[in-house]
Amino acid sequence: MTITGPRIETDAIVIGGGFGGCNALYKLRNLGLAVNLIEAGSAFGGVWHWNRYPGARVDSEMPSYQFNIPAVWKGWNWSQRFPGDEELRRYFEHVDNVLSLSKDTFFNTIVTRVQYDSSSKRWTVFTNSGLQATCRYLIAATGSSYKKHYPQFQGLDQFSGRLVHAADYPESLDVKGKRVGIIGNGASGLQIVQELAKEDCELNVFMRTPCFAIPMGQREVSYGESEMMKGYYDGIFDRCYKSVHGFPHNTLFQSALQASPEERKALFDELWARAGYSFLLSNYYDFLLDEKANSIFYDYWVRQVRARMTDSVKMDLVAPLKQHMLVGTKRPSLEQDYYEMIDRPNVKLHDLKKSPITEFNSTGLVTCDGESTKHHALDVVICATGYDAVTGSLLDLGITDKNGDSLKEKWSDGVLTHLGLMVPDIPNFFMVYGPQAPTSLANGPPFIEMEVDWICNVISKMKQEGLESIEPTLEAAEAWRDHVVGVSEHTLYPKTDSWYMGSNIPGKRREPLIYLGGIQRWLQSCTEAVDGWKGFHMA
Template sequence: MTHLGTRIETDAIVIGGGFGGCNSLYRLRQMGLSVKLIEAGGAFGGVWYWNRYPGARVDTEMPSYQFNIPAVWKGWNWSERFPGDEELRRYFQHVDSVLGLSKDTLFHTIVTRVHYDTASRRWIVHTNIGLRASCKYLITATGSSYKKHYPQFAGLEQFTGQLVHSADYPDSLDVTGKRVGVVGNGASGLQLVQSLAKEDCRLTVFIRTPCFAIPMKQRAVSLPESEMLKGYYDGIFDRCYTSATGFPHNTRFQSALHATPEERKELFDELWARGGYSWLISNYYDFLLNEQANSIFYDYWVQQVRARMTDRKKMDLVAPLKQQMLVGTKRPSLEQDYYEMIDRLNVTLHSLKHSPITAFDTTGLSTCDGDTMEHHDLDIVIFATGYDAVTGSLLDLNISDCNQVPLADKWKDGILTHLGIMVPDAPNLFMVYGPQAPTSLANGPPFIEMEVDWICKAIEKMQKEGLGSIEPSQKAAEEWQDHVAAVSEHTLYPKADSWYMGTNIPGKRREPLIYLGGMQRWWKNCMDSLENWDGFHTL
């Protein structure tokens, strides 16, 4: 649906058409509410609608990265252990076909401003197409990875070659015979480099911080195997909901420091061969809590990586023998043949820590190492520089609360939410996959289903008790803010600069964007709050 007139009045509005938005629309309609969804893209999928760069695929293996909706999964079979972007877009088409989501959705529509009208006690949503919509319940499902981060370099506008962001990759970018530069070395940068290195091009990878990547062990999944797995879906999904991370993996409640070197090597070898996130999630629990344990993990990882490469200089940049990063404190990536690909002769690695980019010009960019300047002639520059994660897309909605205070002002001294779901002075505003919740450190779909389930439970309780609105108290939000910070300080995450801490964006406040206490601890707090509306004002 693309046009519903210039005004809409409905029970609920959902902003965003990824996993969070689709699930919110589906569940709220099941409750009998009238719901409209607003999506900036041309189809459902969220990050998987936008991500179309070579090699783009999800790092969560099937079947746990999907909706636990039998009507959807009965008619769908995954073809790979880790599906690529094209298959994920087909999956969302299938979801829409089964659940009929499009009939209540406005595509190609961007929310420009949102404010709360105290007279009508409703949210007013303004869009770029002139549509004005009002609702009682507002659900923001804008995701963690929507607002692209473009780094600012002197002379960038002078570059006459092609500039590309990985989240806005053209359908037909031909790199044959071209000099290609990739700036950024996170998940997208890794997947891009892994793919482009195989092409007939000269590839220069500009690396500020080496990525931490472990084997994906990708493989095809046959139709009989996919159907067979459906017999275990209840167990797999239940495990996702009751785990700390939303993943169904086995867990091990043993310290790396209390195991012998022989025991550690046996477990490390077993999990490494298994592939995926098993090597982190099913391993000794304390590698993110204790630097000595973390070093044990690093020492194993670095030997595995260096054994796959031949170029000593490249090895020393991406996997130095002396530990320079804490394992897992930045977003871990899965790779298929990344280390073999960067070892190729057509790939050059450039350290931005030793020789940062100083400026662009018409033909490329310059770097400087002390007094030594180097010019890199480039035809194409790809920014794999990620996003203003978690909060960027929320703040772009220009939300003002019931006192007409913008969300950006409310959060200028630190993010303030209760449970990562609601904000003080914002009645019936619910965030899905937002800050101060497990969000990006949990398996997205099952975690999102739990968030949406809580929202539905809260609305059902409101209806049963005849309440018009709920909003968290300032005190409850401040206590949750303190709790999020305290939990973070007991981990190694604050010791690293990462988008988990907001440090990838110049000028962004450094604070934990993600709740690190695990899904079960978070969920208990959520459910306890529903008992007597603890921490909430009701009206």
């Protein structure tokens, strides 16, 4: 059955209603363009619209994790250092009320196909609701964490209990008296464990790789303190824009190997007590570049964690004395009482490296240790198994370039972008928070603002010069990819399988999906590219 709906013609279409999409809609309208936004959910917020699992909260602290739009922040006060999902949804409602974003937005609408017409130099966007939109400029702000990943365990469809993905967590899920299994040990898995461990349930945590988590230092923020901090917002945001990572933290340009053990301990103690990402961002710079420096960080971390636990078996699994991971090469998590919670007697830890899951059946799952199998009876299984991150939601848009080739085909031999913002043979198509940009290793809102500002600058320059379309050259994109790979190889990231490297999804190509050279190097390249349109075809 063909679904028919409204047809609109506009200047620009933005896909996605998180920080990137809202920022793009607001700023493109300020250019005088007619803009519409298409959002799969029923409200703005992106990942914060979908994430409603117990304990869900942001791990970038306030006030740097928000829109730097005075009309928005003057009327908003955060109540916690690290706000939870409910407060973030209220924040996006406030953003909508102030900026009137809903009037130009189609909610509950999923983009199914996007096609470029070279003769008219316009895009046509097709959706599941029948809405059809044509536009000159297309902005994909689909984010890094939208396309859910379910592991393909044998017999998973036979499980008769409750199967839940962390990104689809139901409000009505009652675990009291239940046997609950959690698969996945990233940020969402950690936050869920922290909360469910406190419930009257048997909590089974199936982990393949223990997480690296550091104290969050969560606290309440009074109205008076929140108001007072607004007097520093200009300085805080300016620091974000000028930093390597989009955070306003102090930086230390000293090698861990050049400091004495006494100096290192004093600094580590100070930053550990300060909590949040200070322990990583304000510390010795070389822990992601040198394995010896990394081991110094690990040795400190493991002593701190083990001191908070009493169960030696669990301790050896989550924080073994012998370094089992390179600190920071997987997404670091912030925790409040995670290690105390997994130490509780109602929490059972299962080592999937020793005894992997072999299959599901109607009553639970089976693990195998050599020739020995064990059945784990479960009432609820929670998959905190993350996303087909960074590229997954982009590839699901069904984008075809001017030659009729799909983006999926174009990237079958590796992601190819220029600056992480545009793709060869795909005119007037811009990505926000996409691959081969600093993206997930940067503080989202300030970095997104810089991307959107670049896109607006490009469109303004095009209009001033009477250009109808622009696209990067193949040579420029190949050079950028070589640069992304080259920078990555000078770090420790390629030594670890992670979603930063695309290796969390079976069959997905292993390659650096994030630019590791920092915001300032990326921004310099972006600025130079627009000067004289170096590396672009224009028409």
